[in-house]
Amino acid sequence: MSWAFLCDLLSGVNKYSTGIGRIWVAVVFMFRLLVYVAAAENIWKHEHDEFECNIKQPGCENVCFDHFFPVSYIRLWALQLIMVSTPSLLVVFHVAYRENREKHHHQKLYKNPGKIDGGLLYTYLISLILKTGLEIVFLVLFYKLYDGFKIPRLVKCDIKPCPNTVDCYISKPTEKMIFLYFLVATSCLCIVLNLGELSYLVFKYSIKYYLKRHVKKQQ
Amino acid sequence: MDWGALHTILGGVNKHSTSIGKIWLTVLFIFRIMILVVAAERVWGDEQQDFVCNTLQPGCRNVCYDHFFPISHIRLWALQLIFVSTPALLVAMHVAYRRHEKKRQFRKGDQKCDFKDIEEIRKQRFRIEGSLWWTYTSSIFFRLIFEAVFMYAFYFMYDGFRMPRLMKCNAWPCPNTVDCFVSRPTEKTVFTIFMIAVSSICILLNVAELCYLLTKFFLRRSKKAGNSKQQPNHENKEETKQNEMNELISDSCQNTVIGFSS
Numbered sequence: 001m002s003w004a005f006l007c008d009l010l011s012g013v014n015k016y017s018t019g020i021g022r023i024w025v026a027v028v029f030m031f032r033l034l035v036y037v038a039a040a041e042n043i044w045k046h047e048h049d050e051f052e053c054n055i056k057q058p059g060c061e062n063v064c065f066d067h068f069f070p071v072s073y074i075r076l077w078a079l080q081l082i083m084v085s086t087p088s089l090l091v092v093f094h095v096a097y098r099e100n101r102e103k104h105h106h107q108k109l110y111k112n113p114g115k116i117d118g119g120l121l122y123t124y125l126i127s128l129i130l131k132t133g134l135e136i137v138f139l140v141l142f143y144k145l146y147d148g149f150k151i152p153r154l155v156k157c158d159i160k161p162c163p164n165t166v167d168c169y170i171s172k173p174t175e176k177m178i179f180l181y182f183l184v185a186t187s188c189l190c191i192v193l194n195l196g197e198l199s200y201l202v203f204k205y206s207i208k209y210y211l212k213r214h215v216k217k218q219q
Numbered sequence: 220m221d222w223g224a225l226h227t228i229l230g231g232v233n234k235h236s237t238s239i240g241k242i243w244l245t246v247l248f249i250f251r252i253m254i255l256v257v258a259a260e261r262v263w264g265d266e267q268q269d270f271v272c273n274t275l276q277p278g279c280r281n282v283c284y285d286h287f288f289p290i291s292h293i294r295l296w297a298l299q300l301i302f303v304s305t306p307a308l309l310v311a312m313h314v315a316y317r318r319h320e321k322k323r324q325f326r327k328g329d330q331k332c333d334f335k336d337i338e339e340i341r342k343q344r345f346r347i348e349g350s351l352w353w354t355y356t357s358s359i360f361f362r363l364i365f366e367a368v369f370m371y372a373f374y375f376m377y378d379g380f381r382m383p384r385l386m387k388c389n390a391w392p393c394p395n396t397v398d399c400f401v402s403r404p405t406e407k408t409v410f411t412i413f414m415i416a417v418s419s420i421c422i423l424l425n426v427a428e429l430c431y432l433l434t435k436f437f438l439r440r441s442k443k444a445g446n447s448k449q450q451p452n453h454e455n456k457e458e459t460k461q462n463e464m465n466e467l468i469s470d471s472c473q474n475t476v477i478g479f480s481s
Contacts, residue, residue, distance in 0.1 A: 007224055019316075026308050029224070030301060038296040042260075050267055053391070054277040059380055151281055154392075167392065169278035171267060174289040 003037055006085055007159065013088040016095055016114050016124075020197040023192060031186045032081060040179050044074035045171060050171030057161055064157035064168050073176065077183055080138040084190070087130035096124040121205060125198065132194040135187050142184070149184055151177045222252050225304055231453060232307045235314050235345055236355075239428040243421060246306070255296055261409050269402030276394055283388035283399045289376065294408070296414060299369040303421075305359035306365075313354045314345055348439075356432055363425050370418055380415055380444045382407040413419040424468070 007029070026151045044047045047069070075175040098113040098120070116124050134175075143149065150175040226248060233244055267289075272280045347355050374380065382404040389396040401407070 003221075004224075009252050025315050026312070029228075030308065033296070034222075034225065034301055038301070039294045043291075043294065044453070050281065052277050052281055101330065111478075153285060154278070167278060169281040169392075170286055172288075172291075174285050175291060175294065178290050179294075 003033060006033065006082065009089065009092075010085060012092055013085075016091050016116070016120075016141075018116070018197060018201065020193055020200060024193045024197070027186065027190060027193065028081075028085065032183075035179075035182065035186075036077060036081065040077065040183075041074060043175055043179060044072060046071065046096075047171060051168065051171065052171075053157065053162075053166050053168040055162060055166045057163060060157075060166060061164040061168070063159050064155070064166070067157060067159055068155050068168075068170075073142075073180065076138065076142060076145075079137075080187070081136070083134045084131055087127040087134070088122050090127045090130075091120070094120050116125060116201070121201065128194050130199045132191055132198070134200075135191050135194070139184065139187055142180075149180055151180065164200075222256060225252070225301075228311065229304060229307050232311045232314075235310060235347070237347065237352075237428055237431060239424055239431060240359075243424045243428065244307075246417065246421055247300070248423065251296075251300060251414065251421075254410075254413070255293070255300065259293055259296065259414070261405050262410055263291060266283065266402060268293065270399065271402075272388065272393070272397050272399040274393060274397045276397075277388075279388075279393040279397060280399070282390045283386070283397070286388060286390050287386050287399070292373075292377075292411060295369065295376075299365070299418075302365045302369070303362050306361040309358045310351075310355050314353055317345060317351070328344055339392060340375075352432065352436065356429065359425050359429050359432070363422060363429070366418055366422050366425070370415065373415070380408070380411050382411065 010025050010029060011013050016021055017025065017153045048065055051065045053062065053064055055061075098110055102109050102113065150168060153170060155168050155170065156165050157168050229244060229248075232242055236244065267284055270284045270394060272283055274280075345351055382401060384401060384404045386399045386401065387396050388399050
């Protein structure tokens with residue numbers, strides 16, 4: 001069980017997406033998943049071992065690390081990737097449900113089970129709203145947990161059993177900050193793509209609906 | 220999920236590339252991605268653990284390491300490879316879009332697409348003409364830009380391509396100027412020079428491909444201008460494109476229509 005599962009999921013989703021949806025999948029693959037696996041994971045690999053405090057008191061380093069990093073950046077990043085990809089499963093399930101119905105009734109109920117119309121449109125819109133909401137939630141979480149999007153070189157810690165205020169040094173702060181900004185930038189790009197897709201779909205289908213009504217009225 | 224997934228994605232683009240494009244892709248996978256994963260990552264694997272400073276002051280090593288390596292070589296290469304591979308996705312998306320349009324035409328039972336089945340549409344190789352030419356050329360252009368930007372960033376950040384053995388550091392909390400020693404400097408220099416050399420080869424290949432495509436474009440235009448002077452046919456652009464596509468189709472068509480139940 002690894003990221004390959006998410007890969008397969010996203011490839012499946014790609015089939016039922018609009019054009020903007022496919023760009024979203026490509027951005028998530030290339031700029032978030034691949035960057036995470038190929039680069040970011042290794043930066044945070046030894047973060048606890050490399051976290052150093054200017055004190056010999058046993059336990060002080062552990063306690064300070066735990067205080068400043070309740071949940072590691074890299075774990076939050078992984079959670080974000082998983083959560084943000086999951087709403088697309090709703091669309092896959094709905095299409096599978098449609099195909100199942102057709103099989104059950106032994107007749108063609110839908111012109112094309114994968115086409116975004118009727119109930120599937122609402123499912124798709126809900127999945128877009130969920131994706132956007134989750135992205136924003138995680139960005140706010142990052143901001144609140146770590147006091148903004150900066151990683152300091154030095155943090156001062158005075159929790160028991162540290163005898164008084166000690167200096168603790170975070171390893172590779174600049175590199176971590178660069179990748180944090182990269183994460184924030186790609187999240188914002190994904191939010192923009194999702195909102196764009198949402199507006200496009202709402203616009204397209206409202207025009208279709210009003211045209212149909214207009215034609216009906218005329219008849 | 221790793222570089223293998225990138226291989227799958229870009230492998231699809233390979234079919235629609237020029238020969239130089241195929242060579243570029245091979246160089247990318249064998250001499251850059253494979254070297255990165257199999258060798259370079261091991262060399263830089265223990266970089267902070269084995270970065271040693273001549274002081275016992277806690278925190279000095281961390282701070283000096285961060286000062287001299289704002290972003291590690293290996294991460295910069297990984298980012299460079301990802302950015303350089305991304306424009307090929309544009310081509311992949313364009314090809315997928317064209318295939319989708321053809322499938323739609325086939326399903327509608329369009330007159331122009333009689334002698335085809337879905338499998339042939341899927342396997343068809345598109346020639347680099349029309350809008351695909353523009354997409355392909357812009358993807359090469361972006362590739363060049365990304366390569367150049369990363370090479371410059373590398374040179375700028377590390378003051379050249381050599382890894383020194385010894386660095387002198389006096390950032391706080393180091394009490395005064397301390398000597399810090401990088402682990403495996405020679406091996407790192409060798410790999411850095413290797414990666415830079417292969418980047419340069421890729422840049423040359425991209426420039427060659429760009430020149431080739433431009434030459435082909437201008438030759439085709441002058442041929443068309445010559446042809447239209449002889450036969451004032453006044454075909455518009457769309458019909459010309461459609462005719463070219465139909466020629467392609469009829470070259471590989473079967474005589475029986477294979478039904479596709481809609």
